[in-house]
Amino acid sequence: MIRTLIAVLYLSVSALAIAAPAADTPGSRLDAATHLFELPAYRLIATRQLYEALNSLPAEQHKRALAALSDPTVMASLRGVISRSMAQTFSTAELEHLARFLRADEARSMIDKTQSFQSILAKELLTASVSDPELIRILIGN
Numbered sequence: 001m002i003r004t005l006i007a008v009l010y011l012s013v014s015a016l017a018i019a020a021p022a023a024d025t026p027g028s029r030l031d032a033a034t035h036l037f038e039l040p041a042y043r044l045i046a047t048r049q050l051y052e053a054l055n056s057l058p059a060e061q062h063k064r065a066l067a068a069l070s071d072p073t074v075m076a077s078l079r080g081v082i083s084r085s086m087a088q089t090f091s092t093a094e095l096e097h098l099a100r101f102l103r104a105d106e107a108r109s110m111i112d113k114t115q116s117f118q119s120i121l122a123k124e125l126l127t128a129s130v131s132d133p134e135l136i137r138i139l140i141g142n
Contacts, residue, residue, distance in 0.1 A: 024092045024093065025092075026087065029086075029088075029091065029092050030084065032087070032092050032095035033083040033095055034083045035099065036083075036095065036102070037079055037083070039102045039103060041102040041108050041111055042102050044108075044111055045111060046079075046082055050069075050078065050082075054066065
């Protein structure tokens with residue numbers, strides 16, 4: 001009887017440990033954010049965001065920034081910046097959920113369709129603004 005009770009308690013505690021969510025500490029957030037770079041889909045997203053950010057720089061700074069990206073030290077530093085920013089913004093559970101999504105085949109397909117979506121959205125906004133003069137005033141700020 002005592003053996004059975006011990007076995008049941010052991011299995012219960014083991015099941016709770018497995019079901020327990022990861023601790024949401026600054027360290028666990030940073031670990032989860034850093035592990036995102038192991039996923040090709042995440043690296044693609046991060047790279048696109050980085051290049052889009054660089055496009056907002058003045059021409060000379062843009063040129064220097066692009067050249068700096070070929071330096072592995074600069075890239076490691078940027079990964080650290082991105083990981084720390086993600087860790088400060090999102091919980092461990094959110095980062096782990098993002099990782100699960102980005103591992104799915106559908107994630108890569110959706111990422112690949114982003115540019116197409118942006119083009120379609122721009123066309124739709126233009127069409128809507130032509131047919132709705134109030135919308136054009138809102139969009140251009142007059």
